[in-house]
Amino acid sequence: MNGYTFPGDRPIDLICLGRAGVDFYAQQEGVALEDVVSFRKSVGGSPANVATALARLGGRAAILSAVSDDGFGRYVRRFLADNGVDVSGLHTAPAGALNSAAFTEMRPEGCQVIIYRRDAADLHLRPEDIDPTAIARARALLVTGTALSASPSREATLHAMDLARQAGTVVALDLDHRPYGWADLTEACVYLRQACTLADIVIGNREEFDVLEHLMPAALRDDQASARRVLCGVTQVAIVKDGQRGCLVLQRDGSVLRQGVYPVQARKPFGAGDAFAGATLWALFDGRSWAEATRCGAAAAALNVSGDACAEAMPTRAELLDFMARHPAPATEQSAPST
Numbered sequence: 001m002n003g004y005t006f007p008g009d010r011p012i013d014l015i016c017l018g019r020a021g022v023d024f025y026a027q028q029e030g031v032a033l034e035d036v037v038s039f040r041k042s043v044g045g046s047p048a049n050v051a052t053a054l055a056r057l058g059g060r061a062a063i064l065s066a067v068s069d070d071g072f073g074r075y076v077r078r079f080l081a082d083n084g085v086d087v088s089g090l091h092t093a094p095a096g097a098l099n100s101a102a103f104t105e106m107r108p109e110g111c112q113v114i115i116y117r118r119d120a121a122d123l124h125l126r127p128e129d130i131d132p133t134a135i136a137r138a139r140a141l142l143v144t145g146t147a148l149s150a151s152p153s154r155e156a157t158l159h160a161m162d163l164a165r166q167a168g169t170v171v172a173l174d175l176d177h178r179p180y181g182w183a184d185l186t187e188a189c190v191y192l193r194q195a196c197t198l199a200d201i202v203i204g205n206r207e208e209f210d211v212l213e214h215l216m217p218a219a220l221r222d223d224q225a226s227a228r229r230v231l232c233g234v235t236q237v238a239i240v241k242d243g244q245r246g247c248l249v250l251q252r253d254g255s256v257l258r259q260g261v262y263p264v265q266a267r268k269p270f271g272a273g274d275a276f277a278g279a280t281l282w283a284l285f286d287g288r289s290w291a292e293a294t295r296c297g298a299a300a301a302a303l304n305v306s307g308d309a310c311a312e313a314m315p316t317r318a319e320l321l322d323f324m325a326r327h328p329a330p331a332t333e334q335s336a337p338s339t
Contacts, residue, residue: 003293004201004237004284007168012086012138013285014054017064017160018147018176019045019122020080020090021100022072025309029106029267033114036105042309043079044102045122046144046176046274053278053300053314055084059285062086062138064130064160066093068121073099079311091129093121106308108266117181123153130160136167139285142277143199144174145208148191149181161198165234174277175204177211189214202230203277205241223248224256241273246298246330249290253337259294260330262302262323271310272301279320291332299324 006013023044026036043052051061063085067073069092076099081087100122102115117123125147135141141164147157164171173195182188192212196202204212209226227238227250240248249257279300283293300315303323307313315323 003287003289004170006139006170006285008139010137010139011060012062012134013060014051014140014142014281015062015064015089015135015138016047016051016142017125017157018047018144018153019100019120020048020063020065020067020076021045021102021120021122022076023102023104023310025104025268026106031105033103033105033112039103040309041075043076043311045100046146046174047142048076048080049271049274049310049314050142050174050278050281051080051085052083052311053275054282056314057279057282057317057320059278059282060086062089062134064089064125064134065122066091066097066125066129068093068097068099069095070098072101073121083311089129089131089134091125093124097121097124104268104270106268108269108305111269113270115178115180122147123150125156126152127156127159130156130163132163132167135160135163135169138164138169140170140172140281142172142174142281143195144176145188145192145195146176146178146181148195149178149188154191158195158198161195165198170201171199172201172203172277172281173199174273175202175208175212177204177208185211185214196230196235197233199235201237201239202235203239203241205243205273209240224250241276247276247294249294251290251337255337256335257290257294258333259291259298260332261298262327262330264302264306266305267308268305271304271307271313274310275300275304275314278314291334295324295329295332296320298330299327
């Protein structure tokens, strides 16, 4: 499978639209939240994590979101800027809106996470905050499903995707389903399906594709069938993430890639998907094949779950390449395009 063709000669590789919040990680490993004594502060939110991952690898990343007008908002802005992310599209939400905050245990399995998102600042992103010129200056736009969960962020997200299609900017959609943000599964299904009609690349795990197909009989859902249904529209590539079993990449031409994982001792389960997306896109921007790109993504995911944060545990280019040089490549299976 060859790589993906992005527009060239643009100053930004990727704009990430959506959540940019604050995570608090338990400093005592294997301890239940009610018994945790102290937490470590870090930047969180899938778009902020992916932007950080890409920038740390040497890519040109930008964030399109809104943060609260307080110390946490200033912290997020400073962290992203310090890590090389363009924050010119990071708006300040109206007074009263607060950054999302997540408190997590530190354990590899059964990890409890409590997220506070009442009147979340990122959901105040408005359609008028979307600069068409900025969208046209990027090779790709990544949006996450959570940004579609409430207005005015919902309308801003769809507007940004439409502008990207007009500008020839590749659109990637990470389904990123968070149940607490939606009224019900039907609402999430309808808006995520609408977003798929504007996306060139759709990324999600099995549970998120199940949300996408919530109104279909369960017996008709499996990874390849789900991907083929997404690929019936404008979408060119569907990526189904499957945790410790790796991922499945299906293209419009019928070619299929199954990529394995690098086995490591995980300290936490979260962050892997964002590291995978950031590193995979970085490698694709660099002109690599899908097999090479997803291998980079798998390595970044392994490094991230071995760390004690998400954004701060995103590897640099040197760290990623060193890890890949020292560890055997995971299994890769490919099938040719349909005839």
